[in-house]
Amino acid sequence: MDTYEGPAPIVVGVEHTDAGRLAVVWAADEAARRGLPLRLVHALDWPAGADRDPEANPHRQTWSGRFRDAGLRALAEAAVLASGRHAELVVDSALVDGEPTTVMRAQAVHAAMIVLGSRKLSSATELLTTGGIAVPVTAHASCPVVVVREPEHATADPRTIVVGVDGSRRSEPAVAYAFDEAARRGAGVVAVQVRQPASGLVASLAMPEEIKEGRIRLAETLAGWTEKYPDVPVRREVTVGHPVRTLVKAAEHALCLVVGSRGVGGFRGMLLGSVSQGLIHHARCPLVVVTTVPETDSSAPN
Template sequence: MRHGAGREPVIGGVDPERDWRVPVAWAVDEAALRGVPLGLAVAVPPARDTQHVDDTPRLLGQARERGDVLDRAAAWARERQPGTRVSTRLLTGAPAHAMAELSEEAGLVVLGSRHLTGPGALLGTSALVMPLAARARCPVAVVGHPGHTTQEPAYLVVGVDDSDSSRAALGWAFAEAALRGCALRVLAAWQPPVFATGRGHGERFQEERRLLAEVVAGWSEDHPEVPVSHEIVAGPPVEVLAEAAEHALGLVVGRRGRGGYTGMRLGSVARGALRRAHCPVIVVPTP
């Protein structure tokens, strides 16, 4: 699994049912920053299970329509970043499965469709986000909130705990901050045990701070050019991270934290961040 800014292409998923410009802009700008090609893709869902009706005309029409959208998106991306090579792929089959296979050869997958509450979370192409974030072989960036504004000086936020997934997210965040020339804010959410004494709270809090400082120091040695801050903030993890990343370039989280159950592919913090945060959210899998 490749989590750094290597030579693998950036893959952008084009949503034919909504405005694709924000995620395509993010994808082609990221490809230009990395000096790698951009592949734009859209999937044509499989035929419906019909016993007496030939579904071929509908599928052909849908393929033509989605191909046209894909071509327009590619032309727009080439105009935005003339020096970046842009290719297109019209995929067939279930969108989540097709994009997960495509992620095998990518350094990053970029999606839009941040409509993750209400009917849009279950119907239409926005249903691609959660399954792909859970299954992709590379980091998945989900962008597209039209009201998001960034703050200067620019910074990324990464959420950490003591999980392997969190460590992968931290490494990716440092590499991305170095690539973008921005600062990095490392956050751990603190939720004191219910039955611990006041003294116990303080001792455990100090231990958590020490461990966080040690982890960050190791990555800072590898990326001395990245301005970094780290802190532990009291509160629920999703709310802590979403508030801290309100005006960030992006929020980086691991696919699974230390909570949840073993079979869960996408942890509760990653799910919550995808629903709650207004900035781009990058979900990093465990190597």
């Protein structure tokens, strides 16, 4: 089926790989936590010149039939996996003709969240596989996109959600997601602001002022959210360094790492640059990229 009626589902891209199964597990757990339906989507990326024959019996011994049959098997296995974890979960499946990036962008229009797996390949190799759809899907999605490269660290003590905060109003959706997720999971929030280092003696002398400014901006960003979620423990970290390395290190034992899709300062243009791609390729826990709001807007609590 190509549409879903009812509450916006969490949509997960289904691949017949370990990365794909890990994404299905994460998506099923998140759908159960939020009381949302789960939609499993497998994109049939037909080779150029292939006979798609939409009326073909998938069990017929033709190449197109076997190709569709493989997609149906992947969906069936994913449905068993999801339902096995949460029997009460409403699960919907869709086999869609099209290139994976195009298919998942279309699904994002009516989704509460998009979940994708990411294989542990080199950056250059991954960009040539379905694991490479994360960057273009995230860049254009109107809903949060979760890239599951590593399992969440559910046994860590304390349990934490790490959020990257750049100090602008555009950080608010990511902060909102982090606090909401922490409240649902009985976890704390670690809010990290990364100040980009500069070179030279003058820069070294200015570093204390950079840290001070970062702390002020971080406190301002978090003020309303700590009031709205008084039971969520919060730790603030202001660091001078490279954004990717700093955030990867901060979240190495986290349930997930949350960042905004665009911003100012250390995250300017991050979705199309090295920061976003670095996090997608190197994050050691699920990465949640949340769509931002215009600079003049705010989703902060009143």
